[in-house]
Amino acid sequence: MTGRAARPEVIWARPERTGRGPKPAYSRDDVTDAAVRIADADGIDAVSMRRVAAELGCGTMSLYNYVPRKEDLYELMVDRVSGEYALDGPSGDWRADMTAVARDARGILRRHPWVIRLMTTGYAFGPHALRFLEHCMTCLDGLDLPGGTKMELIATVNGTVMTIVANELALAERARSLPWSEEEEQAVRQAYLASRLATGDYPHLTAVLTGAVPPPDAEEVFTRTLDRVLNSFVKD
Structure with a gap:
């Protein structure tokens, strides 16, 4: 002490x-x-x-x-x-630039998963953090939004990436801890889910989950989620 x-x-x-x-x-x-x-x-x-x-x-x-x-x-x-961001650009395409930032963030959090536990707005004043924020604000310069809203956009992108990576890391850790294969685990869970859907108590879920549904591609889900986040800040 x-x-x-x-x-x-x-x-x-x-x-x-x-x-x-x-x-x-x-x-x-x-x-x-x-x-x-x-x-x-x-x-x-x-x-x-x-x-x-x-x-x-x-x-x-x-x-x-x-x-x-x-x-x-x-x-x-x-x-x-935070110094590991590439911070390339700006390219003139704010969506592409923020997508690049998000992908960089995903890679950083995968390499340093402990950052998710520590990340707060209180740690936003270091030299690398300030350069990161300045870069993002420069990329968003042509976007017709108030400065405060742009800061919210940056924070929302960061929060979305942290949530996605935290889930990815949790799933990976869980898979490593299983005393059997992930395939065996999923087979048991799928069988249980099928038995619940067969009761007829979940018609909406049944309509979505029955049939040949390919497992979601993680990269495609990441891209779609990020697109939705960015779209939410664009005026109609």
């Missing part, structure tokens, strides 16, 4: 090095990179000052010279992976 700060502060406004003395053995970037590696390997719950210090080979208390609070470390981590 380092105690409560005398006043609120933003990690980005805090100098990396304060006071005199020898040059620090590590940088704030080193601390952040170590924390990201741990989270990628073992999840966000594995990230602690003690674990990060062990990763770097230094004393736990020395980390507070670089990052005063664990919440600051989380903010640094989120901003670090």
Whole structure:
């Protein structure tokens, strides 16, 4: 515990090095990179000052010279992976540009699934986050919407992608935890569903679910969902 700060502060406004003395053995970037590696390997719950210090080979208390609070470390981590956006464009086609942003976001969240647990609007002021928002607003420059609505569009796209990826990750984790194959699991569930539909209690579901219904393609579903989100912001 380092105690409560005398006043609120933003990690980005805090100098990396304060006071005199020898040059620090590590940088704030080193601390952040170590924390990201741990989270990628073992999840966000594995990230602690003690674990990060062990990763770097230094004393736990020395980390507070670089990052005063664990919440600051989380903010640094989120901003670090936000730097993985390509931010190509703008192309002049806001739909194409926001679709590219969404696909980038999907890839980032798949590589760093712990980000879903940490993402809040409070972490939107780091250098990479600000560049991301500026890029999106530039891509939306020709769209006839108030600035606040454009920010809502960006947030809605991000929230949609996070929801989709969270579901994808949960399904994948569930499949890994099964003591039998996914095909065996689905066969049992399909048989149970068929028995429920046969009761006649669910006529609308029966009309949709019976017959040869191919499994949905994840990429097609992602594209359709994103299109609907973008369409919802366009005036008739």
